[in-house]
Amino acid sequence: MSRLLVCPPDYFSVAYEINPWMRLSNRVNPERARAQWSGLMKVLEEDVGAVLVRMKPAPGLPDMVFTANAGTVCGRRAVPSRFRHPERQREEPYFEAWFRKQGYEVQKLDDDLYFEGAGDLLGFPDSVQGAWFGGYRQRSDIRAYVRLGELFSREIIPLELVDSRFYHLDTCFCPLSGGELLYYPTAFDSYAKTVIAERVGEPFRLVVTETEALRFACNAVCVGKHVVLPAGCPRAMTLLETRGYQPHPVPLDEFMKAGGSAKCLTLALE
Numbered sequence: 001m002s003r004l005l006v007c008p009p010d011y012f013s014v015a016y017e018i019n020p021w022m023r024l025s026n027r028v029n030p031e032r033a034r035a036q037w038s039g040l041m042k043v044l045e046e047d048v049g050a051v052l053v054r055m056k057p058a059p060g061l062p063d064m065v066f067t068a069n070a071g072t073v074c075g076r077r078a079v080p081s082r083f084r085h086p087e088r089q090r091e092e093p094y095f096e097a098w099f100r101k102q103g104y105e106v107q108k109l110d111d112d113l114y115f116e117g118a119g120d121l122l123g124f125p126d127s128v129q130g131a132w133f134g135g136y137r138q139r140s141d142i143r144a145y146v147r148l149g150e151l152f153s154r155e156i157i158p159l160e161l162v163d164s165r166f167y168h169l170d171t172c173f174c175p176l177s178g179g180e181l182l183y184y185p186t187a188f189d190s191y192a193k194t195v196i197a198e199r200v201g202e203p204f205r206l207v208v209t210e211t212e213a214l215r216f217a218c219n220a221v222c223v224g225k226h227v228v229l230p231a232g233c234p235r236a237m238t239l240l241e242t243r244g245y246q247p248h249p250v251p252l253d254e255f256m257k258a259g260g261s262a263k264c265l266t267l268a269l270e
């Protein structure tokens with residue numbers, strides 16, 4: 001069973017610019033955003049069988065819908081995010097309070113380390129051991145992964161992100177339950193590309209085209225053999241189908257105005 005933390009888009013908007021996707025002039029249509037978010041929830045619940053845990057949104061925090069950035073959860077422990085941008089740092093107390101209220105043992109990182117949660121730290125779903133991967137340079141600090149690796153007794157492989165359009169690891173890197181990796185190699189520096197190739201064998205690497213990477217094809221939610229991804233990525237869907245996955249395309253372009261899509265709108269609680 002997969003439990004996902006989500007936050008309704010009551011206050012979602014583009015109110016500042018902290019990534020290249022966000023433009024104040026490109027206004028969010030709140031009704032469309034609400035309909036697209038509800039469409040995603042419906043697919044996750046009814047087609048994928050995920051259990052959704054909804055948290056209360058807070059006024060004045062337009063990016064709080066992106067719960068992938070709440071922090072990272074492992075068993076009963078949670079590490080809340082420490083955001084790079086002051087605009088999003090205001091979300092931190094809400095996410096931390098949510099983890100505490102749910103009974104998680106909250107472990108905080110040092111104040112001088114930026115870390116943006118499951119947006120930047122990903123492992124293969126359903127794998128009880130195995131390394132995790134940590135994206136750094138755009139948002140999270142590489143040093144955060146040393147600390148997190150100790151905390152969780154896990155190997156964390158840092159991967160440098162070199163393209164500001166792919167500013168979180170989950171915008172260009174999606175580990176799948178069968179060990180395949182859906183990703184966009186150009187978003188990584190050459191060392192990260194080498195490390196990925198060492199860890200994920202050639203037949204398991206599913207490379208997304210630039211066009212579809214820019215439609216957030218990699219920002220997908222994988223639960224078992226289901227993969228929920230943004231609409232408009234037919235080639236990624238074919239790649240997934242040939243590996244036995246069932247893709248579920250969902251229109252989410254209102255959220256792309258803020259630089260996010262399906263995966264960013266969820267946080268895996270297991």
Ligand code: ARG
Pocket residue numbers: 018019022063066068069088118119120168170171258259260261263264
């Ligand atoms: N506007 C948000 C930001 O720039 C979008 C976050 C998307 N989340 C993600 N996990 N990629 O922080």
